[in-house]
Amino acid sequence: MTVSAQHKISLRWGRRRLHREEEAAPATHRWRVTPWLFLLPALVVIVVLVLLPFLNTLRLAFTDSTLLRSGEFTGWENFRRMFADERFGTALLNSTLYTVCVVPLMVALPLVLASLLAGTGRLMGLFRTTMYLPVIMSPVVVGLIWTNMLDKRGLVNELLATLKAVAEPVPFLTDRWLLLFSAMFVTVWMGLGYYMVIYLAALANIDPSLYDAAAMDGAGPVRTFLNVTVPGVRSTMGLIGVLSSVAAFRVFGEIYVLTNGTGGVGGGDITMTMLIQREGTGLQARTGYAGAISLVMFVILGGLLIAQLVLQRKQRTS
Amino acid sequence: MSRARTRRRGFSSGLVVRYLVLLLMAVLLAGPLLWQVSLSLKGAGDPLYTRPPELIPGHPTLGNFATxxxxxxxxxxxxxxxxxxxxxxxxxxxxxxxxxxxxxxxxxxxxxxxxxxxxxxxxxxxxxxxxxxxxxxxxxxxxxxxxxxxxxxxxxxxxxxxxxxxxxxxxxxxxxxxxxxxxxxxxxxxxxxxxxxxxxxxxxxxxxxxxxxxxxxxxxxxxxxxxxxxxxxxxxxxxxxxxxxxxxxxxxxxxxxxxxxxxxxxxxxxxxxxxxxxxxxx
CATH class of the missing domain: 1.10.3720.10 (MetI-like)
Known part of the structure; x- marks a missing residue:
């Protein structure tokens, strides 16, 4: 046993002794005030501005409240109306499509990039910085940049025309489905760098001898990626799956800016968050109805979370 | 460790593909930003719509920022x-x-x-x-x-x-x-x-x-x-x-x-x- 280890043990003994003294202290010492003073500011903010509003949303959802009137209990009326509301159907469809399309890209693409980037030495820092730049930008700025790029006479259309790939400008920002897919592209553009950095950290934890073994077996880059890299970062993939699916379902800024706040022609590109924002704010706000939509969104996000956790556990045991 | 591996492989075709993909990504991510910078510097004399599009402004100006x-x-x-x-x-x-x-x-x-x-x-x-x-x-x-x-x-x-x-x-x-x-x-x-x-x-x-x-x-x-x-x-x-x-x-x-x-x-x-x-x- 080394000296430092002995030292550590004696210190641990010391700690245990301290602990025992504290336990032996009179009851007034156990209900100490000091810790609560340290906690007070944070707890007040969290309880008053997050937890109580959540309970209030639960209440609102079952009332016909508006901004100016606190409303009465109406049972499941809001939910009944919601399922008959065409905009709710559109919003649910768009947010779901968004999640289904964006998440696989967010899980796979940054991993491919990170594994291409790992081990490129000096250049890695430069690439990493470039790819991370969009992450720190506001969705509003990114939305404006891509509004410029995807406009009928924007760079993308001009390039396509130069290459004679299209006869007419592509209506990226005016066609319902094209706009939705453009927004997905913008979301992926913004998020790639973020997830890539997380993957880079995970890749650094893979045992290098596994790569050497694969090389000795004559495995090519694709097989090495599938048999060494992917299993090595499986738990990180799960984490990114959860993070990106929750983020994708909540999408707001990109679509808001690309549609200039309108939600697309006839509101065809509206998302769940946009619907809550529209119903719940302004002088005409129907806060009860918006609360009900918020609650549905909470249940869906919770379901997404649980589904992924169950899926991961299953993968681990099989 | 990884650098040693790279060196051993030398300039293989895999390495070229790797850098090409990375370069493409860098262009895709930094390109729109560069284009914004270019647009913001283009003067009234610069045609906005040319085929092929021009990255370097012919008459650079800071006038847009002032406006x-x-x-x-x-x-x-x-x-x-x-x-x-x-x-x-x-x-x-x-x-x-x-x-x-x-x-x-x-x-x-x-x-x-x-x-x-x-x-x-x-x-x-x-x-x-x-x-x-x-x-x-x-x-x-x-x-x-x-x-x-x-x-x-x-x-x-x-x-x-x-x-x-x-x-x-x-x-x-x-x-x-x-x-x-x-x-x-x-x-x-x-x-x-x-x-x-x-x-x-x-x-x-x-x-x-x-x-x-x-x-x-x-x-x-x-x-x-x-x-x-x-x-x-x-x-x-x-x-x-x-x-x-x-x-x-x-x-x-x-x-x-x-x-x-x-x-x-x-x-x-x-x-x-x-x-x-x-x-x-x-």
Missing amino acids: VLERVPVPDYLLNSLIVAAMAVTGNVVGATCAGYALGKLRFRGRGVAAGICVAALLVPAETVLISQFLLVRAAGLANTLLGVVLPTIVAALNVLLMRNAFRNLPAEFEEAAIVDGANAWQRFIRVSVPQVKGVITVVAIFAFVGSWNDFLWPLIVLSDEDNYTLTIGLNRLHGTFYDDPRLIAAGTIIALIPIVTFFAILQRYFFRGLEAGGLKG
């Missing part, structure tokens, strides 16, 4: 955003560090409940409480104020838990030595423990700043008066104001990007360190 600053009160928006960000950083650093210390280093009855409250708050998505928060802020007379903008995120539960982990991972020896010396909780906090978690505090500060600087949905709901607009809300209206001229929109986005990109360039290593710490623990 934007003239017609939109960007400095006011910047100032408002800075005030909100400063409040968010202060609130999160002070609030989360104090609370994290209590949860990570002090023993007391009710600690589990307090930690549970933070975890529960972490599970509540912002969209779910948006309307209730607005009603609350409005009832408190803080609608359309900068304080109302910052209030819901002035101490984030995530940061409290990050700080708790940071304090908990500190070796106990120092605190114990200070207890023996008769230091009270506050003295131990300030003199012994806080100096050891400066790195994590920096990370909390940076993410509080960026989060508040880029926030869009909440200020959009709270703010109605143009005088109180933060930068994101003000910028959102660029599109309506300069609909006809992409050069001006480009200039506006560049003005908005300069502070945050500078901030990022200076504090880069903390960004990546924070992501690795936060991402892996999440």
Whole structure:
């Protein structure tokens, strides 16, 4: 046993002794005030501005409240109306499509990039910085940049025309489905760098001898990626799956800016968050109805979370 | 290790493909930004629409920036955003560090409940409480104020838990030595423990700043008066104001990007360190 280890043990003994003294202290010492003073500011903010509003949303959802009137209990009326509301159907469809399309890209693409980037030495820092730049930008700025790029006479259309790939400008920002897919592209553009950095950290934890073994077996880059890299970062993939699916379902800024706040022609590109924002704010706000939509969104996000956790556990045991 | 592997392989075709893919990605990510810079510098004499498009402006000018600053009160928006960000950083650093210390280093009855409250708050998505928060802020007379903008995120539960982990991972020896010396909780906090978690505090500060600087949905709901607009809300209206001229929109986005990109360039290593710490623990 080394000296430092002995030292550590004696210190641990010391700690245990301290602990025992504290336990032996009179009851007034156990209900100490000091810790609560340290906690007070944070707890007040969290309880008053997050937890109580959540309970209030639960209440609102079952009332016909508006901004100016606190409303009465109406049972499941809001939910009944919601399922008959065409905009709710559109919003649910768009947010779901968004999640289904964006998440696989967010899980796979940054991993491919990170594994291409790992081990490129000096250049890695430069690439990493470039790819991370969009992450720190506001969705509003990114939305404006891509509004410029995807406009009928924007760079993308001009390039396509130069290459004679299209006869007419592509209506990226005016066609319902094209706009939705453009927004997905913008979301992926913004998020790639973020997830890539997380993957880079995970890749650094893979045992290098596994790569050497694969090389000795004559495995090519694709097989090495599938048999060494992917299993090595499986738990990180799960984490990114959860993070990106929750983020994708909540999408707001990109679509808001690309549609200039309108939600697309006839509101065809509206998302769940946009619907809550529209119903719940302004002088005409129907806060009860918006609360009900918020609650549905909470249940869906919770379901997404649980589904992924169950899926991961299953993968681990099989 | 990995570098040695690369060298062994030499200039194989795989390596060429790797760099080509990376280069393509870099162009795809940096290209739109470069194009914005180019657009913002293009003068009235530069044709906007040419085939093929031209990256280098023929008659570079700073006139677009002057026009934007003239017609939109960007400095006011910047100032408002800075005030909100400063409040968010202060609130999160002070609030989360104090609370994290209590949860990570002090023993007391009710600690589990307090930690549970933070975890529960972490599970509540912002969209779910948006309307209730607005009603609350409005009832408190803080609608359309900068304080109302910052209030819901002035101490984030995530940061409290990050700080708790940071304090908990500190070796106990120092605190114990200070207890023996008769230091009270506050003295131990300030003199012994806080100096050891400066790195994590920096990370909390940076993410509080960026989060508040880029926030869009909440200020959009709270703010109605143009005088109180933060930068994101003000910028959102660029599109309506300069609909006809992409050069001006480009200039506006560049003005908005300069502070945050500078901030990022200076504090880069903390960004990546924070992501690795936060991402892996999440």
